[in-house]
Amino acid sequence: MPIIARMTSSPQQQDSGRPGEFELIAALKRVIDDSPPASEVIVGIGDDAAAVSVESGIHVMTTDTMVDGVHFLRERASWSDVGWKSAVSNLSDIAAMGAAPLHTLVTIGVPADVAVTDMEEMYRGLTGAFAEFGGGIVGGDVVSSSVFFVTVALTGRAAEEDGSPVVLRRDAAEAGDLIAVTGTIGGSVGGLSAVLDGLEGADAEALKQAHYRPVPRIAEGQMLVENGVHCAMDVSDGLVADLEKICAASEVGAVIKASDVPVPEELTSQFGEEALPMALSGGEDYELLFTLPFDLMDRLFARHRGMFTHIGHITDEPDEGDRVVMVDSDGVEMDLQSRGWDHLGAR
Amino acid sequence: MPIIARMTSSPQQQDSGRPGEFELIAALKRVIDDSPPASEVIVGIGDDAAAVSVESGIHVMTTDTMVDGVHFLRERASWSDVGWKSAVSNLSDIAAMGAAPLHTLVTIGVPADVAVTDMEEMYRGLTGAFAEFGGGIVGGDVVSSSVFFVTVALTGRAAEEDGSPVVLRRDAAEAGDLIAVTGTIGGSVGGLSAVLDGLEGADAEALKQAHYRPVPRIAEGQMLVENGVHCAMDVSDGLVADLEKICAASEVGAVIKASDVPVPEELTSQFGEEALPMALSGGEDYELLFTLPFDLMDRLFARHRGMFTHIGHITDEPDEGDRVVMVDSDGVEMDLQSRGWDHLGAR
Numbered sequence: 001m002p003i004i005a006r007m008t009s010s011p012q013q014q015d016s017g018r019p020g021e022f023e024l025i026a027a028l029k030r031v032i033d034d035s036p037p038a039s040e041v042i043v044g045i046g047d048d049a050a051a052v053s054v055e056s057g058i059h060v061m062t063t064d065t066m067v068d069g070v071h072f073l074r075e076r077a078s079w080s081d082v083g084w085k086s087a088v089s090n091l092s093d094i095a096a097m098g099a100a101p102l103h104t105l106v107t108i109g110v111p112a113d114v115a116v117t118d119m120e121e122m123y124r125g126l127t128g129a130f131a132e133f134g135g136g137i138v139g140g141d142v143v144s145s146s147v148f149f150v151t152v153a154l155t156g157r158a159a160e161e162d163g164s165p166v167v168l169r170r171d172a173a174e175a176g177d178l179i180a181v182t183g184t185i186g187g188s189v190g191g192l193s194a195v196l197d198g199l200e201g202a203d204a205e206a207l208k209q210a211h212y213r214p215v216p217r218i219a220e221g222q223m224l225v226e227n228g229v230h231c232a233m234d235v236s237d238g239l240v241a242d243l244e245k246i247c248a249a250s251e252v253g254a255v256i257k258a259s260d261v262p263v264p265e266e267l268t269s270q271f272g273e274e275a276l277p278m279a280l281s282g283g284e285d286y287e288l289l290f291t292l293p294f295d296l297m298d299r300l301f302a303r304h305r306g307m308f309t310h311i312g313h314i315t316d317e318p319d320e321g322d323r324v325v326m327v328d329s330d331g332v333e334m335d336l337q338s339r340g341w342d343h344l345g346a347r
Numbered sequence: 348m349p350i351i352a353r354m355t356s357s358p359q360q361q362d363s364g365r366p367g368e369f370e371l372i373a374a375l376k377r378v379i380d381d382s383p384p385a386s387e388v389i390v391g392i393g394d395d396a397a398a399v400s401v402e403s404g405i406h407v408m409t410t411d412t413m414v415d416g417v418h419f420l421r422e423r424a425s426w427s428d429v430g431w432k433s434a435v436s437n438l439s440d441i442a443a444m445g446a447a448p449l450h451t452l453v454t455i456g457v458p459a460d461v462a463v464t465d466m467e468e469m470y471r472g473l474t475g476a477f478a479e480f481g482g483g484i485v486g487g488d489v490v491s492s493s494v495f496f497v498t499v500a501l502t503g504r505a506a507e508e509d510g511s512p513v514v515l516r517r518d519a520a521e522a523g524d525l526i527a528v529t530g531t532i533g534g535s536v537g538g539l540s541a542v543l544d545g546l547e548g549a550d551a552e553a554l555k556q557a558h559y560r561p562v563p564r565i566a567e568g569q570m571l572v573e574n575g576v577h578c579a580m581d582v583s584d585g586l587v588a589d590l591e592k593i594c595a596a597s598e599v600g601a602v603i604k605a606s607d608v609p610v611p612e613e614l615t616s617q618f619g620e621e622a623l624p625m626a627l628s629g630g631e632d633y634e635l636l637f638t639l640p641f642d643l644m645d646r647l648f649a650r651h652r653g654m655f656t657h658i659g660h661i662t663d664e665p666d667e668g669d670r671v672v673m674v675d676s677d678g679v680e681m682d683l684q685s686r687g688w689d690h691l692g693a694r
Contacts (some may be wrong), residue, residue, distance in 0.1 A: 042405060043514060046596065048443035048580050049409035051505065051514045056403045058389060062396035063452040063488050063500060070491045096395035105410040107498050109456075141410050144417045146494045151454050153410060153500035158398065167390060167398045233395050249393065 024116050025142055028123050035127035038103050038136025050138035052103055058158035058165040059102070062093035068148040076195065079118045081212040082150065083125025085284075089236065090154040091133050091216035092286040096234035098168040098225035099156035101135030101218065106152055109145030122150065133218045159225035168224060168290070172231035173250035177291035177314040181262065182217050182307060185239050186275060189282025190267040203266035210264070214286045220307060224290055227300055232290035237283045240324050240336055246291065247314075247323040254324045256312035258334055280326070280336065371463050372489055375470050382474035385450050385483025397485035399450055405505035405512040406449070409440035415495040423542065426465045428559040429497065430472025432631075436583065437501040438480050438563035439633040443581035445515040445572035446503035448482030448565065453499055456492030469497065480565045506572035515571060515637070519578035520597035524638035524661040528609065529564050529654060532586050533622060536629025537614040550613035557611070561633045567654060571637055574647055579637035584630045587671050587683055593638065594661075594670040601671045603659035605681055627673070627683065 029045060038044075043051035066086045068074050077085075087104075094101050106126060108119065130136055135154050158165040191211025194204040217234070224232060231250065235242050239261065247254050258276060267275040291314050292300070300308070317323075326334045376392060385391075390398035413433045415421050424432075434451075441448050453473060455466065477483055482501050505512040538558025541551040564581070571579060578597065582589050586608065594601050605623060614622040638661050639647070647655070664670075673681045 043407075043444075043516060047517050048440040048515075049407040049446070049503070051405050051407045051444060054401050054403060054406045057401060058398050059401045060390075060396040060398045061450060061452055061485060061500075061502070063454055063486065063498075065454050065456065065488050065490045065498070067456060067490050067492045069493065093395040097390075097398060099396075103408060105408055105500050107410055107412050109412065109414060109494075109496060138408060139410065141412050141498070143412045143414050143496075145414045145496060146416065147456075147492055149456060149490075149492060149496065151410075151412070151488070151498045153408075153452050155408070155502070156396070168395075169390060170394050 020116070021142070024110070024119060027116050027120050028142070031120055031123040031127055032137050036131045036136060038138050041138055045139055050103065050105075052138065058167060060094060060097040060099045060156045060158060060167060061153070062090055063151060063153040064089045064093065065149055065151040074148065077212065079121040080125035080128075083122035084129050084213055086150045086152050087126045087129035087135075088214050088216050088286060089284075090152045091129065091135060091218060092214075092234040092236065094135070094154055094156035095217045095221035096168060096232055096288060097156065097158065098166065098221040098232065099158045100222060101130070101133060102155045102157055104130060104135045104137045104152060104154050106137055106140035106150065107143070108140070109143050109147065109149040111146055111148055114148060126152070133216055159222040161225050161228055166225050166230070168221060168232035169230065170233050170246050171249035173246050173252050173291040173314045175252055175314050175316045176293070177231070178294055178297045178310055179243070179254060179256065179289070179291050179312040179314060180297065180308045180310050181235065181239070181287050181289050182220050183285070183287045184262045184264040185235060185285050185287060186267045186279025186282050187211070187264045188214060188284040189278050190264065190270060190275070193278070194270060199270060203269045206266045207264070207270065211284070214284060216286055217288045220288055223304065224288070227303075228296055229290055229292045231292070232288050235283070235285045235287045235289050238281045239289065240280050240326075241283075242289055243324050246289065250314075251317045253315040253318045254312060255315055256324065256326050257329070258326050259329045260309065260311045262309040262311070367463070368489070371457070371466060374463050374467050375489070378467055378470040378474055379484050383478045383483060385485050388485055392486055397450065397452075399485065405514060407441060407444040407446045407503045407505060407514060408500070409437055410498060410500040411436045411440065412496055412498040421495065424559065426468040427472035427475075430469035431476050431560055433497045433499050434473045434476035434482075435561050435563050435633060436631075437499045438476065438482060438565060439561075439581040439583065441482070441501055441503035442564045442568035443515060443579055443635060444503065445506045445513065445568040445579065447506065447569060448477070448480060449502045449504055451477060451482045451484045451499060451501050453484055453487040453497065454490070455487070456490050456494065456496040458493055458495055459491075461495060473499070480563055506569040508572055508575055513572050513577070515568060515579035516577065517580050517593050518596035520593050520599050520638040520661045522599055522661055522663045523640070524578070525641055525644045525657055526590070526601060526603065526636070526638050526659040526661060527644065527655045527657050528582065528586070528634050528636050529567050530632070530634045531609045531611040532582060532632050532634060533614045533626025533629050534558070534611045535561060535631040536625050537611065537617060537622070540625070541617060546617060550616045553613045554611070554617065558631070561631060563633055564635045567635055570651065571635070574650075575643055576637055576639045578639070579635050582630070582632045582634045582636050585628045586636065587627050587673075588630075589636055590671050593636065597661075598664050600662040600665045601659060602662055603671065603673050604676070605673050606676045607656065607658045609656040609658070
């Protein structure tokens with residue numbers, strides 16, 4: 001970590017170097033120091049690497065990047081929201097493994113026209129999310145770049161089922177399992193559409209909040225492991241697209257019932273009949289999509305009613321055609337046009 | 348890890364999406380699959396996060412980024428060398444903590460004009476370094492970006508001294524310690540200069556090799572811990588600049604003897620009297636700079652002669668003036684003009 005490490009550089013460097021760099025790093029270090037410290041840190045920011053104490057078990061590791069002009073637009077999003085969402089997209093991956101966040105490395109690529117105060121605001125978005133959900137920042141890198149990007153790498157510790165560490169996997173769905181999802185689906189794409197269409201009012205604002213300030217399902221993921229669930233992922237690319245991934249990894253098919261998909265009321269109020277298609281194909285809701293045997297669903301419902309919704313079931317792998325089909329309330333198959341979006345393309 | 352995770356996507360996505368993305372990710376996955384697998388992996392590429400088994404102890408974590416036009420020039424460096432050097436700059440941070448590399452996450456930001464074969468070559472540079480020194484790739488992210496960048500995040504496991512995990516720190520130098528460095532210093536900046544000056548011949552090529560294919564001192568770092576050394580860092584920003592960081596962190600000063608700095612013969616043959624100043628201020632040698640008590644140095648010399656060179660000693664913190672001073676063979680203080688360079692500025 002050569003650059004963050006330079007936070008401890010001697011004053012000579014500050015004077016002889018480009019003052020912007022030293023100032024930026026010192027400002028970011030102050031934001032980190034003002035946030036709750038990461039746990040079990042032996043050596044923090046300022047050495048070649050961070051050092052943390054670990055106990056035996058299973059660790060999970062993920063990384064996710066946001067690039068200006070690809071994943072967000074600087075002109076439109078607040079820097080704080082960029083930081084928050086960058087943290088949450090990673091935290092959600094940890095949640096989708098049923099793990100608890102541990103330690104974070106943050107790298108930023110900084111163009112010359114980004115102000116120190118912008119980056120402080122972005123770091124406050126990051127540290128705000130880590131303070132709320134875990135995963136304190138222990139190091140990182142700051143580099144020059146002609147385009148702004150932020151890369152977060154995050155570790156987590158697997159939860160335990162009957163005393164043994166277990167992770168939620170995509171390839172563990174079995175024919176006959178029920179399919180469920182936490183929270184509601186479609187709020188994030190609704191918020192993006194509300195911004196693009198210039199919608200205002202309480203409902204539009206609620207959708208925008210879902211888009212700019214999503215919440216990772218950290219506690220829910222661990223609860224699923226502790227209750228014996230084995231298959232889950234987070235809804236980041238769209239409900240149908242993500243369910244297809246579970247099906248492909250598990251070599252199964254799936255049926256979802258359109259009327260059971262939990263669409264936010266605000267999405268319906270703002271977009272009417274478009275709400276359901278938006279919910280099916282929109283992404284970045286960061287809810288957990290999971291499958292489980294019927295008897296387990298029964299038990300979970302008894303303990304955690306309101307935390308999730310039953311939306312369908314897993315079938316045998318189809319010989320041909322789509323892995324995921326949707327039916328109406330009469331069980332008649334419906335058309336599924338849009339099947340999720342793609343982060344790599346411009347939005 | 349939304350994008351690498353999409354490696355397991357269903358064929359529908361391949362057809363409906365941008366073929367370049369799917370093709371790229373599949374190609375990179377093949378390169379990773381062809382390299383030695385990371386150890387203790389429970390869930391690898393294709394889920395929300397990687398999952399790895401860990402034993403109790405101390406883990407170290409680092410991250411380092413290379414941006415086209417800032418840290419290298421696409422037109423000049425081979426993609427394989429970019430990958431190799433990106434891996435080594437991170438491996439060297441792990442070495443500087445005295446740890447053994449464990450698991451790697453790789454993120455690439457890919458402009459539209461970068462070919463799949465370019466990225467395969469870069470990944471072969473990465474996997475080649477990890478195959479040689481440890482730290483297999485377990486996940487990552489692939490995103491669009493107008494400028495190419497590669498971010499590596501790497502974990503490692505601390506070595507043990509008398510059965511307890513210990514890390515090499517920058518803030519552990521004490522007045523009276525001797526200062527030593529592994530290998531030779533200045534080859535990398537010599538190689539860069541040889542490229543810029545259009546130098547040819549065996550000596551120039553040896554310097555270019557030092558610049559494009561540096562070696563992290565993984566085994567040496569662990570050896571230092573096992574022998575009771577507590578203070579080290581890697582030479583990434585220049586010998587004097589990096590020694591200043593040790594001094595600032597440890598609140599001490601340092602004296603180095605110019606004639607004892609191990610400069611490669613090729614640097615002297617190519618650059619004459621400029622060789623020493625280049626060695627003092629050049630960076631990216633990735634040698635280990637460490638301090639240790641006299642009696643320990645004696646023991647290390649007996650066991651590992653040739654592995655390192657004694658170049659000076661640690662003093663009390665100076666009341667004023669430079670923390671690091673250089674003396675000639677008569678002990679007379681010499682001028683130290685250039686004190687290292689700065690990754691954040693353009694080179």
